[in-house]
Amino acid sequence: MVSENVEQLDQEAFFVSASPVMRKLRAQAELLAQADVPVLILGESGSGKDAVARLIHKLSVRSGFKFLKLNCAAMPGDMLESELFGARRAFNLGAGRSTSETLELAEHGTIYLDEIAEMPSELQARLLQALLKSDLDSEHRENGRPAGVRILAASSSNLERALADQKLREDLYYRLSAFTVRVPPLRQRRPEISLLLRYSMHRLAKHYGLSAREFPAAMLDVCQWYSWPGNLRELEAFVKRYLVSGDQALIPGEFDSEKGCEPLNSSRGTERVSSSAIARNPDETEPAPKSLKSFIQGIKCEAEKNAIGAALEKTGWNRKAAARLLKVSYRTLLYKIEQYQMNASLHSLSEPSMVRLAAHEKGNGKAS
Numbered sequence: 062m063v064s065e066n067v068e069q070l071d072q073e074a075f076f077v078s079a080s081p082v083m084r085k086l087r088a089q090a091e092l093l094a095q096a097d098v099p100v101l102i103l104g105e106s107g108s109g110k111d112a113v114a115r116l117i118h119k120l121s122v123r124s125g126f127k128f129l130k131l132n133c134a135a136m137p138g139d140m141l142e143s144e145l146f147g148a149r150r151a152f153n154l155g156a157g158r159s160t161s162e163t164l165e166l167a168e169h170g171t172i173y174l175d176e177i178a179e180m181p182s183e184l185q186a187r188l189l190q191a192l193l194k195s196d197l198d199s200e201h202r203e204n205g206r207p208a209g210v211r212i213l214a215a216s217s218s219n220l221e222r223a224l225a226d227q228k229l230r231e232d233l234y235y236r237l238s239a240f241t242v243r244v245p246p247l248r249q250r251r252p253e254i255s256l257l258l259r260y261s262m263h264r265l266a267k268h269y270g271l272s273a274r275e276f277p278a279a280m281l282d283v284c285q286w287y288s289w290p291g292n293l294r295e296l297e298a299f300v301k302r303y304l305v306s307g308d309q310a311l312i313p314g315e316f317d318s319e320k321g322c323e324p325l326n327s328s329r330g331t332e333r334v335s336s337s338a339i340a341r342n343p344d345e346t347e348p349a350p351k352s353l354k355s356f357i358q359g360i361k362c363e364a365e366k367n368a369i370g371a372a373l374e375k376t377g378w379n380r381k382a383a384a385r386l387l388k389v390s391y392r393t394l395l396y397k398i399e400q401y402q403m404n405a406s407l408h409s410l411s412e413p414s415m416v417r418l419a420a421h422e423k424g425n426g427k428a429s
C-alpha cells in the first residue's frame with residue numbers, strides 16, 4: 062500500500078507526507094539527515110515528532126546503526142543520567158568507549174531525547190558539554206563509520222516559557238535550536254486526513270489480524286473538519302475504535318467528556334456529539350446521567366436535535382434547505398439526522414429539558 066507520499070519507517074510505521082506543508086518538512090528532514098547535526102523537533106503532542114526523528118535517522122548515514130529513544134519526562138533524573146552518562150560519569154559522545162550501556166548500544170547511531178525541557182538542569186549542562194565535544198570530534202570516522210552518536214531532541218512544551226522559567230537552559234537551547242523542525246498539528250494538514258485514516262486502518266487491521274473497514278462518506282466528512290487536538294495519536298485511536306466496534310456512527314472526539322457535545326455550527330468547525338449523552342437506539346433505556354455536567358451535555362445535544370427537528374419541519378423536510386437554515390453542510394446535516402435517528406414520519410421532539418432537569422434534581426437531591 063506504499064505510494065509516492067508514503068514511506069515505510071520500519072516494519073509497522075509509515076511516514077505520510079501528502080500535504081504541501083509536510084512535503085516541505087520531508088525535504089527539510091532529508092537535508093538535515095545528510096548534515097549529521099543535532100536537530101530540535103518541535104510540535105504538539107501526537108503530531109509526529111518521534112516519526113520525524115526516525116525519518117531523519119533513516120535517511121542519515123547512521124541508518125545502519127541503532128536509533129534509541131530516551132523520554133526525559135518519563136524517566137527519573139538519576140536513571141536518565143546513568144543511561145546517558147554511564148555509571149562512572151565518564152561521558153563521551155565522541156570516538157572511544159563510553160561507560161554507558163545506552164551510548165554503547167547507540168554507538169554510530171542516533172539518540173533521540175524526547176521532552177528535552179523536562180531534563181534536569183544539571184544534565185542539560187552536561188549534554189551541552191558533550192555536544193560541544195562531539196563538534197570537535199566530528200571529523201572522526203571509525204573505519205568509515207560515523208563517530209559517536211547523533212543527538213536529536215524534541216519538545217511539545219512552550220519553550221519560550223521553559224526558557225523564561227529557567228527550566229530549559231538557554232545555552233543548550235541555542236545549541237540545539239540552530240536546526241529546528243516544526244511539525245505542524247494535524248488541523249494544518251487537512252489534505253492528508255483521509256490518507257492517514259486509510260493507512261492507519263490498513264496498519265492497525267494488519268497488526269490486530271482483523272479485516273480493514275471502509276470509512277463511510279459521512280464519517281470521512283466529519284473527520285475532515287474535526288480539529289484533532291490530539292493530532293495523529295487521536296486519529297489512530299479513533300481508527301482503532303472504528304476497526305474494533307464497526308460502529309458507523311462513531312465520530313471523533315466523542316469520548317472527550319470535558320468538551321462534550323459542541324453546537325452544530327460551532328465556530329471552531331468542530332462538530333461532535335457525546336455518545337454518552339444520547340441514546341442511539343430509542344428503545345434503549347438511557348443511562349442515568351452520572352453528574353450534573355454530563356446531564357447538561359445531554360441537554361445540549363437535545364437542543365441540537367431540537368434545532369434540527371425545527372429546521373426540518375420548517376422546510377417540510379427539505380434537507381438542503383434545512384442545512385442552509387442551520388448554516389451547516391448538507392452532509393453534516395445528513396450525518397446528524399442519522400446520528401439522532403430522525404425521520405420524517407417518526408420524528409418527535411424529545412421531552413422538554415426542564416421536565417428532565419426537574420426529574421434529575423429530584424433523583425439526585427439538590428444539585429450543588
Ligand SMILES: Nc1ncnc2c1ncn2[C@@H]1O[C@H](COP(=O)(O)OP(=O)(O)O)[C@@H](O)[C@H]1O
Binds near residue numbers: 075293297
Ligand atoms: N507523518 C506521519 N505519517 C504517518 N503516521 C505518522 C506520522 N507522524 C506520526 N505518525 C503516527 O502518529 C502517532 C503519533 O506520532 P508520534 O511521532 O509519536 O507523535 P509525537 O512524538 O509528536 O507525540 C504514531 O503512531 C506515529 O506512527
Ligand SMILES: [Mg+2]
Binds near residue numbers: 107110111
Ligand atoms: Mg513523542
